[in-house]
Amino acid sequence: MEYLQHSTGYNKDYLSWTGNDLKQRDLYKHLVNTVGTEIDIRKRQQLFIIHDKIFNISRSDLTEISSGSLAEGLDLPGSDIDLMYVIKHVDVVQDVKNIIHPVQRTTLVMETDTDYPGFTRLRLIAGGERETRYITSESFESDNNGLYLSVNKFISHIHKLVPHRKLSSHGPCLSDNDQCFDYAFCLRSKHLPYNTIPWASRRRQQWPPNPTIDKIRKYGCLFVPIGPRTMPGCDVKWRLSFSVAEKQLVHSFNFTQLLCYCLLKLTLKRIVNTNKHAEGLLCSYFLKTALFWVSEELDIDTFEVINLFVCFSHCLNKLILWVNNCYCPNYFIPEQNMFLGKISPDNHKILIHVLESIKCDGIEGLIKQLFSQDNGTYRLLRTYRESSFIMVDLLFYRIHGFHVIVNTLRCLETLIFAEYLLKSKSCTFIIEVCKCYHARISQNAAQLLPTPTITTETYNIHKRYHRHLKDGIKADAISGWLLYASFYYVTGQFNVTLKLTDYVLSKCLSDMVLVGCVNYCEGHKHSYRNHVHSAMTLNERMRIATIHGVNYTQHSSLIPGELQLEVNDQTMTISPILMSHCLRFLCFHHLGDIFNRQQALHDLYLTVMNGNFVSFDNLSVSITILGVCYELSGDKDTAYQCFNLALHCDGGICLSAEARISKLLEN
Numbered sequence: 001m002e003y004l005q006h007s008t009g010y011n012k013d014y015l016s017w018t019g020n021d022l023k024q025r026d027l028y029k030h031l032v033n034t035v036g037t038e039i040d041i042r043k044r045q046q047l048f049i050i051h052d053k054i055f056n057i058s059r060s061d062l063t064e065i066s067s068g069s070l071a072e073g074l075d076l077p078g079s080d081i082d083l084m085y086v087i088k089h090v091d092v093v094q095d096v097k098n099i100i101h102p103v104q105r106t107t108l109v110m111e112t113d114t115d116y117p118g119f120t121r122l123r124l125i126a127g128g129e130r131e132t133r134y135i136t137s138e139s140f141e142s143d144n145n146g147l148y149l150s151v152n153k154f155i156s157h158i159h160k161l162v163p164h165r166k167l168s169s170h171g172p173c174l175s176d177n178d179q180c181f182d183y184a185f186c187l188r189s190k191h192l193p194y195n196t197i198p199w200a201s202r203r204r205q206q207w208p209p210n211p212t213i214d215k216i217r218k219y220g221c222l223f224v225p226i227g228p229r230t231m232p233g234c235d236v237k238w239r240l241s242f243s244v245a246e247k248q249l250v251h252s253f254n255f256t257q258l259l260c261y262c263l264l265k266l267t268l269k270r271i272v273n274t275n276k277h278a279e280g281l282l283c284s285y286f287l288k289t290a291l292f293w294v295s296e297e298l299d300i301d302t303f304e305v306i307n308l309f310v311c312f313s314h315c316l317n318k319l320i321l322w323v324n325n326c327y328c329p330n331y332f333i334p335e336q337n338m339f340l341g342k343i344s345p346d347n348h349k350i351l352i353h354v355l356e357s358i359k360c361d362g363i364e365g366l367i368k369q370l371f372s373q374d375n376g377t378y379r380l381l382r383t384y385r386e387s388s389f390i391m392v393d394l395l396f397y398r399i400h401g402f403h404v405i406v407n408t409l410r411c412l413e414t415l416i417f418a419e420y421l422l423k424s425k426s427c428t429f430i431i432e433v434c435k436c437y438h439a440r441i442s443q444n445a446a447q448l449l450p451t452p453t454i455t456t457e458t459y460n461i462h463k464r465y466h467r468h469l470k471d472g473i474k475a476d477a478i479s480g481w482l483l484y485a486s487f488y489y490v491t492g493q494f495n496v497t498l499k500l501t502d503y504v505l506s507k508c509l510s511d512m513v514l515v516g517c518v519n520y521c522e523g524h525k526h527s528y529r530n531h532v533h534s535a536m537t538l539n540e541r542m543r544i545a546t547i548h549g550v551n552y553t554q555h556s557s558l559i560p561g562e563l564q565l566e567v568n569d570q571t572m573t574i575s576p577i578l579m580s581h582c583l584r585f586l587c588f589h590h591l592g593d594i595f596n597r598q599q600a601l602h603d604l605y606l607t608v609m610n611g612n613f614v615s616f617d618n619l620s621v622s623i624t625i626l627g628v629c630y631e632l633s634g635d636k637d638t639a640y641q642c643f644n645l646a647l648h649c650d651g652g653i654c655l656s657a658e659a660r661i662s663k664l665l666e667n
Contacts, residue, residue: 030370031259038255043430044075058410068082083181085184086188086222087135090132094193095109112193118333119237120237120238122236123147139154184224190218212248254300257303264284264288264291267287278350286328289328289329290318326344327339392429393532394520397517404571411441432537435538443468483550486559490557501581501587504577516615532545548576560582574621578612578613582625582629584600585600615651620652623646627639
């Protein structure tokens with residue numbers, strides 16, 4: 001891959017530094033230990049590219065776009081996962097003349113004005129023949145010029161579409177309770193607004209490269225549901241978003257530009273925002289904008305590792321100039337002052353003082369403030385390169401929450417696409433990533449087959465089940481085996497199911513890493529390091545040291561009949577340990593083994609109460625399943641308590657819990 005071919009600067013530049021350049025070398029060394037090598041950064045970028053491609057093959061209504069610093073390749077402490085979902089079947093055009101008849105999709109026209117050049121109103125032109133469930137007739141406000149898409153009504157409607165998810169509004173995004181994920185539902189125009197057209201042809205040095213400019217022009221832009229900061233309560237102005245363009249620009253950075261970007265972000269977090277009077281005045285988006293402008297204005301040869309602090313200083317000077325003028329020009333629309341409502345003559349002096357002091361302290365002062373501990377030692381407890389593969393692995397596990405596919409044809413298309421990716425990649429790590437996705441999709445595909453039975457007439461169906469289930473056991477240590485156990489349960493082979501659950505429980509170790517966690521602490525990293533080493537492939541590491549929740553699709557053919565209600569209206573993710581005890585309870589229930597049934601119920605109860613690999617979002621469904629088992633055992637009072645408790649969990653709510661309560665009360 002390309003990033004493997006031009007990332008050799010570390011040894012050459014690091015070893016050639018001499019004399020007065022030693023401080024530059026130290027700065028570079030500290031940064032690489034903090035954020036990783038160029039290969040690490042490019043791997044992270046590829047992780048998100050593949051994640052988005054897999055998701056977008058599997059969905060017909062939304063296009064996922066990973067954004068933010070993680071998708072740009074920078075895994076800094078506190079980075080959350082930013083996901084944008086572009087609503088398909090909606091067109092936004094520059095002009096009514098751009099409309100192609102007959103109109104097939106909901107069509108809006110953008111109306112910008114000179115007072116707010118970074119925002120636009122979206123006026124409805126035609127409803128279209130293909131409807132989208134994300135925008136309804138109630139989503140619009142009316143005035144003398146027509147119907148305009150309302151920001152508040154749009155977000156409110158999105159909330160209603162996911163009643164089981166407890167999401168809160170966070171700017172234009174919806175966030176989970178821990179604010180580790182930000183979801184932004186947005187619209188796309190294939191045309192750049194008229195006021196951005198000069199960007200593509202303005203005078204610049206060698207950056208950005210022409211192919212990147214062409215990609216940005218062809219993609220267009222996005223619209224996110226938030227109005228200008230200086231117009232609170234404005235409900236019909238949408239912000240122009242260039243997130244896709246910005247990600248393409250960052251991906252086109254060379255290693256020095258990437259390190260400079262990291263250095264700016266660290267400076268904001270560890271210096272600027274530690275001053276209580278300056279905290280919150282700058283944001284990382286302003287810093288990225290400064291780097292874009294500086295990269296465009298300087299000769300690209302300036303961005304060499306040995307000039308890292310020089311490049312940083314150029315960006316710092318740009319910020320000081322902007323703060324002095326209280327004007328930060330948007331990179332694509334310079335007429336838009338992004339400081340409006342945030343930095344003004346009333347508050348800019350303290351920020352100027354902080355930025356000037358950084359400049360005056362020079363490179364030695366910068367290193368000291370960014371990387372030293374309170375006791376004067378530096379934040380280099382171990383070199384990054386010793387554990388870089390662990391950090392990249394854990395990032396992959398963090399984002400590897402695969403979207404469940406309910407359409408058989410689309411699932412097979414996604415499976416074929418994953419196989420294509422496997423053959424088209426050359427980097428070993430990325431190939432292993434594609435194998436993991438292939439295994440997860442195979443687990444999904446098995447559940448879309450007709451319900452299996454034990455009769456001989458279904459031989460071909462059983463053969464297809466075994467092919468997908470065999471591929472599915474490669475996803476992690478045990479989730480694939482649990483689906484195998486489910487297969488044998490629904491075909492009435494309870495003794496085989498019990499043997500498989502015995503195997504699964506024997507493979508479960510308390511210090512395994514749960515794939516799909518929002519964050520991993522030092523304890524997770526330490527445990528993972530004890531299980532694996534860099535000579536293993538990613539797939540080998542996953543099958544030894546990781547555990548993944550079992551995903552049951554909506555109307556899954558592998559779900560036990562007693563739990564069909566749980567997958568009638570939604571997919572279900574459940575801890576493999578919990579599902580093992582549940583299957584054991586159900587098997588003993590059918591076999592009439594009361595003693596072992598009660599033991600399995602007790603083990604199930606302890607698993608829920610102790611939270612063994614039960615994630616925050618899956619707690620409600622776990623308690624619901626516990627309630628189902630209590631009901632089957634005849635303890636309806638405890639079952640009622642479980643269902644009621646499941647409805648009051650802080651994470652996602654299991655929709656079937658309320659129906660379970662109603663059935664209990666009827667009986």
